[in-house]
Amino acid sequence: MRITLRVIGIGPGNPRQITLEAIDAMAGVDAFLVLDKGADKQSLAAARREILDRYAPDGHRVIEIVDPPRDRHPADYDAEVRRWHAARATLFAEALTATVPDGGVAAFLVWGDPALYDSTLRIVEDITTHTDLDIALEVIPGVTSASALTAAHQILANRIGESIHITTGRRLADTPAGADTNQIVMLDGDLAFRHTADPADHIWWGAYVGTDDEILVAGTVGEVGDTIAEVRAAARQRLGWIMDIYLLRKAVD
Structure with a gap:
């Protein structure tokens, strides 16, 4: 057949x-x-x-x-x-x-x-x-949630000359040194960035990106980390599921 x-x-x-x-x-x-x-x-x-x-x-x-x-x-x-x-x-x-x-x-x-x-x-x-x-x-091929995220936040995925690392929440702690400058993180049900990132690192987070239910939060991890956790939990409770993604960027020394 x-x-x-x-x-x-x-x-x-x-x-x-x-x-x-x-x-x-x-x-x-x-x-x-x-x-x-x-x-x-x-x-x-x-x-x-x-x-x-x-x-x-x-x-x-x-x-x-x-x-x-x-x-x-x-x-x-x-x-x-x-x-x-x-x-x-x-x-x-x-x-x-x-x-x-x-x-x-x-x-x-x-x-x-x-x-x-x-x-x-x-x-x-x-x-x-x-x-x-x-x-x-x-x-x-289709539009990725990664590109939809950066478009929704109206940002670039990297600064000039920097690399981009794409990973999952389960593997975020395993990112090699030097590859963590700009990380696009998918499938992170435990919000691993709260344990791996510095408070000064910047995060652009989005859920249901591109849809009528879109939620966007941006700021430093120290400023918005707890907010993302709260907003994410409430959205999942309301809709019964969640699709979210974020860009995590190291602060410039």
Whole structure:
């Protein structure tokens, strides 16, 4: 069985940040595969539905797949993520086989950009390795939350001649010396900067960037660190989920 599989970056949530290439890629899709992440993330699902309603062809088909459970505090993080991705790959392969005709086209909609801290391409590789599906893969880049963040704050990601380090909250403490001048930090549920940064370091934080729920906070870590924690907790309580990101910059001596 041969299918075309399009992995389409749809940006951080604002339907107007969809690229023309992404809109073109939605045409001719037989089935859009979407993960159902539970009732507490219905507004997230609603944002994806709005994008499909705006740009996908009339009568488009959406296949919802319940996201398999994941241990959020495993003893072996890497092993648990690999297990979770393999479980997703199995469900996606079953859905593709059952719903997409031979020679057909399926698509995943990926928040932000498929190449930046997203698991979809790894899962597709797992499917092609462990199933009989013959997949012609197409990847469409999207606006990243990193670029949406700097645009929302109207700033550059670095000062002249400086490098930019992109990492996660889990790895923030492991940033090598000299690479911490400008750090874009994603997936930081514990706000690790509160333990790693100097009070004089500057932070530009954003949640739901580019959407109607956008929240922005900026200042030194000493000035706004507690505020970010409070605002983040309140937003997560209100909406049931949170997508946030920040730029952390060392103070100039």
